[in-house]
Amino acid sequence: MNKNPYFARINLSASIIKSISPLFNYKSFKRTVLSVTIATLSISVNANQEAQTIPNKLLFGDTHLHTSYSLDAFLNKNQTVDPEMAYRWAKGAPMVHNISQAKIQIKTPLDFLVIADHAEGMGLLDNNFKGEVVSLDELGFLDSLKRWAAIKYIEFGVDNDMGLKMFSRFIPVGPENPGKNPVQDPNNNTDGYHAFGENNALRASYWNKTIDAAERNNDPGTFTTFAGWEWSSMPTGANLHRVIFTPDGADKTRQYLPFGADSSQYPEDLWSWLEKTSKETKSRFISIPHNSNVSRGFMFAETTLRGEVITADYAKTRIEWEPLVEVTQSKGDMEARGVFSPKDEFADFENFYHYLDTSGDTYIPIKNDFARGALTAGLAIEEKVGVNPFKFGMIGSTDSHTGYSSPEENNYWGKTSADSLPKGKKLSDSHGESPISFNGFNMSASGLTAVWAIENTREDIFNAFQRKEVYATTGTRLSVRVFAGWNMDEQAIQSNDFATYGYKNGVPMGGDLTTPSLTSSKTSPEFIFRAVKDPIDANLDRVQIIKGWISATGERHEAVYNVAWAGERKLDSTGVLPAVGSTVNLDNAQYTNTIGSEEIVGKWTDPDFNLAERAYYYVRVLQIPTPRNSLYDSLATQTELPSEGPATIQERAYSSPIWYTPK
Amino acid sequence: MKTKAKRPITLRKKNKLINIITREPLFVFLILGFLGFIFIRAINPDSLKSEQPFLVNVSEKNLISFIQAQNKVYKEKSAKAYFKALSEDEKEEIKKRYIHQEVLYREGLKLGLDENDEMIKRRLVQKMEYLTRGFSQDIEAINETEIKKYYQDNIYLYIQEQTVSFSHIYFSKNKRGLKNALFDAQNTKLKVREEALYPEQAGKYGDHFLYFRSYINKSEKFVASQLGDDFSKDIFSENKIGLWVGPFKSTYGYHLVYIIKNTAEITPPIEDVASLILADLQQLKVKDVERRAINKIIEKYEIVE
Known part of the structure; x- marks a missing residue:
């Protein structure tokens, strides 16, 4: 190992020049460099190198998109928008919409996309629709009869506009023993997975098609694709779904088949599979939980799914595979609920209050089912076992089943193809027998994943995910950057190399703050941050820092601080900032950027810091109010505003946290 | 015996x-x-009902389905348990409500109130539309001529727009004033040309810009959304590549620009997009089968003015 930094720089510069000019005499050049121009070359190359090693590219993408290959997407009328079409849309090409036949186009193309179709029954209906191109596995007489009946049943449903009703047959029955291990519950019926047999040939065929489309559309530097899938475990309606994706190419992805909940409904088994497969094929994976809001308390429970105590081993395995959580998407926002955060006036954003099972039970929110509760629970578990299983960064994605990733309220093509048009959004109401008590108007066009990367490549984006230098937005492309340290200069924020300063003197989002060095005179962490509006969206209202911590007595706390804002507003004595107001005209769904600000920057020092207490901090940025998709729809159809959601919303972003761990 | x-x-x-x-x-x-x-x-116990228009059966089974629909309790077991737990008075109340609904519904049908109801009409139309939608066996195979024709008629769907990749050094009009921003930009241009500054070193000079410092393979529309229409137009028509050029005026001030790449609009040859066209055509055919089936039904009717 060579520890001399100068030597390393020279080697680097030399190798760059060597690669540029094959005729160049490398050996004599190296000598010359050593003897003469060490200083100049190393400085210029070093500057160049630095620019390339600082993650200064902000990329926006969706890590959770379904296409016609997903069984439920097909049942909900997406019969044609496959991965190839999904990529075309995401890259910004005009398309003909599969239901309305209108010409549609995304407003701002995405920078990356993970297509994550359900592993269970992948491609089954698409294959059948196209005349059984891939033949299904041979089964015994009785099982093949069962499968034939199941397929005919679904076909009949699709043919007779009963897809949604059919879909409901796949929705689990609620628990007999709420709170107990749902996999063991007598009501946990996994027949839905097994009605069609194993069909590995079919899964292989559709997995290969998914890989092919990803390889064809990956364009390093411009647009990045990842192969992925969804593990859809939902025992008795406890949603434990995870999206799994990999930065590896076809040489690796073709060596395995997506692991589905038909193999196991326990996340521990998923992690073992990831462990085993990554060793066998040298692949890398990230598993991202979503919709903890409908997990009935199981996603971030403080025991395992089987009800066992969380050990250091469990915590380590979990956080190794699951460094991120999808906290906002069309089926609700999972940052915070007002009932657990009564002092947070912006909690209760796009609440989703419908279980995904047939119980019809009234929805009861559970604290750990929301990111803030889970992050704080993670600190408490860390205090006990030494490892934090919930030390996750935060991202958003659409979970759209249309093949069109459209997190834009004014260009929203629905959660499913069935609710892509205003008239379809009320569909579930007209299916009186469907157990689904929500419809298209319960959804908002959320969310997106923002990534601070060096380049738009699989490698760089995946690395950013691993170091949690990512954040969630509810669909807006607002930019947010934060650095925390013990001695941060406010002047740096306005400088051109804010980021360079930030990395040198602090840690970015997703990072860890350790206790200050003895030489530091400061005993409270300082945060410098910069938030900029989406160029084609609304101005910003305010920046807040949210802190969660565990006191010496083990109590859990949280606080929301307004740290910078637009306009001449003043905090009241309790720290509350007056509302920014609204410019939305409810008669024509127009708004103006006459309030709010294009950019909000600042520095904040934690006023209530205690060196001995574990804590996390994340930044929340709010936009000024803008119209929700339901307002656009009600004006377009000249009907009353649907009661399922408000007319306007304040789009927002949640940074990944920065954690403070005492010595 | x-x-x-x-x-x-x-x-x-x-x-x-x-x-x-x-x-x-x-x-x-x-x-x-x-x-x-x-x-x-x-x-099928219900089939006998129509024979007995004045009979309302308040069997436990009917009442339980009624409860299931009313309370959105879909688990039959819980609905049954719920019903069993009711007091006699409550059961009577449910019976009354059930009878109320059944009788008024049937009387409504008898009076033909369903006939001109917009909601019912729409729902039935929707059902018919889906009944007429074909499955793969009804969709004709797509031939080459069709693909060619679709390609010619809808070429706009497959054209890859012109894109540019560039970095820029920004001089803020708010910070420096418009005149000084221009002046500083012109001076800096000489400096960066002399220095042969790399595009990724753009951050060395100028002010911090709201959005990005470099843009990779972006469309004219995208650049315009961040820097204004005029700036975007200027950049897209600039043909000096690999050199610091400008200053160009934007909504926010002046910019020195280093264009890394300018990719002209590409009209892909038909063989490159044939598979995309095929997929698009298949989608249209599904809709077409439905339209033709509906027309066939309409043909049975005489339309009068």
Whole structure:
């Protein structure tokens, strides 16, 4: 190992020049460099190198998109928008919409996309629709009869506009023993997975098609694709779904088949599979939980799914595979609920209050089912076992089943193809027998994943995910950057190399703050941050820092601080900032950027810091109010505003946290 | 002896009964009718309702389905348990509500109130539309001529727009004033050309810009959304590549620009997009089968002014 930094720089510069000019005499050049121009070359190359090693590219993408290959997407009328079409849309090409036949186009193309179709029954209906191109596995007489009946049943449903009703047959029955291990519950019926047999040939065929489309559309530097899938475990309606994706190419992805909940409904088994497969094929994976809001308390429970105590081993395995959580998407926002955060006036954003099972039970929110509760629970578990299983960064994605990733309220093509048009959004109401008590108007066009990367490549984006230098937005492309340290200069924020300063003197989002060095005179962490509006969206209202911590007595706390804002507003004595107001005209769904600000920057020092207490901090940025998709729809159809959601919303972003761990 | 004498009598009686039954068609019909009634009732009890327009059956089963629909309790078990737990008064109340709904619904149908109801109409139309939608067997194979024609008619769907990749050094009009921003930009241009500054080193000079410092393969529309229409137009028509050029004026001030790449609009040859066209055409055909099926139905009707 060579520890001399100068030597390393020279080697680097030399190798760059060597690669540029094959005729160049490398050996004599190296000598010359050593003897003469060490200083100049190393400085210029070093500057160049630095620019390339600082993650200064902000990329926006969706890590959770379904296409016609997903069984439920097909049942909900997406019969044609496959991965190839999904990529075309995401890259910004005009398309003909599969239901309305209108010409549609995304407003701002995405920078990356993970297509994550359900592993269970992948491609089954698409294959059948196209005349059984891939033949299904041979089964015994009785099982093949069962499968034939199941397929005919679904076909009949699709043919007779009963897809949604059919879909409901796949929705689990609620628990007999709420709170107990749902996999063991007598009501946990996994027949839905097994009605069609194993069909590995079919899964292989559709997995290969998914890989092919990803390889064809990956364009390093411009647009990045990842192969992925969804593990859809939902025992008795406890949603434990995870999206799994990999930065590896076809040489690796073709060596395995997506692991589905038909193999196991326990996340521990998923992690073992990831462990085993990554060793066998040298692949890398990230598993991202979503919709903890409908997990009935199981996603971030403080025991395992089987009800066992969380050990250091469990915590380590979990956080190794699951460094991120999808906290906002069309089926609700999972940052915070007002009932657990009564002092947070912006909690209760796009609440989703419908279980995904047939119980019809009234929805009861559970604290750990929301990111803030889970992050704080993670600190408490860390205090006990030494490892934090919930030390996750935060991202958003659409979970759209249309093949069109459209997190834009004014260009929203629905959660499913069935609710892509205003008239379809009320569909579930007209299916009186469907157990689904929500419809298209319960959804908002959320969310997106923002990534601070060096380049738009699989490698760089995946690395950013691993170091949690990512954040969630509810669909807006607002930019947010934060650095925390013990001695941060406010002047740096306005400088051109804010980021360079930030990395040198602090840690970015997703990072860890350790206790200050003895030489530091400061005993409270300082945060410098910069938030900029989406160029084609609304101005910003305010920046807040949210802190969660565990006191010496083990109590859990949280606080929301307004740290910078637009306009001449003043905090009241309790720290509350007056509302920014609204410019939305409810008669024509127009708004103006006459309030709010294009950019909000600042520095904040934690006023209530205690060196001995574990804590996390994340930044929340709010936009000024803008119209929700339901307002656009009600004006377009000249009907009353649907009661399922408000007319306007304040789009927002949640940074990944920065954690403070005492010595 | 007694037993011997009795036996023939019973046999004879039975035979006589069978004789009457088999020979008398009325009995046969009565029995078949009764069996049929039991059978229909067993498989589809509702079908008999229409025969008895003034009969409302408040059986427990009907009341439980009523509760399920009303309370959105879909688990039959819980609905049953819920019903069983009700007091007699509450059960009476549910019975009343059920009768109210059933009777008014049927009276409404009798009066033909469903006939001109917009909501009911729309729902039925929607159902019909889906009934007419074809499956793969109804969709004709797509031939080459069709693909060619679709390519010609809808070329705009497949054109890859012109894109540019560039970095920029920004001089803020708010910070420096418009005149000074221009002046500083012009001076800096000489400096960066002399220095042969790399595009990724753009951050060395100028002010911090709201959005990005470099843009990779972006469309004119995208650049315009961040820097304004005029700036975007200027950059897209600039043909000096690999050199610091400008200053260009934007909504925010002046910019020195280093264009890394300028990729002209590409109209892909048909063979490159044939598979995309095929997929698009298939999608259209599904819709077409539905449209034709509906037209066929409409043809059966005479339309008068």
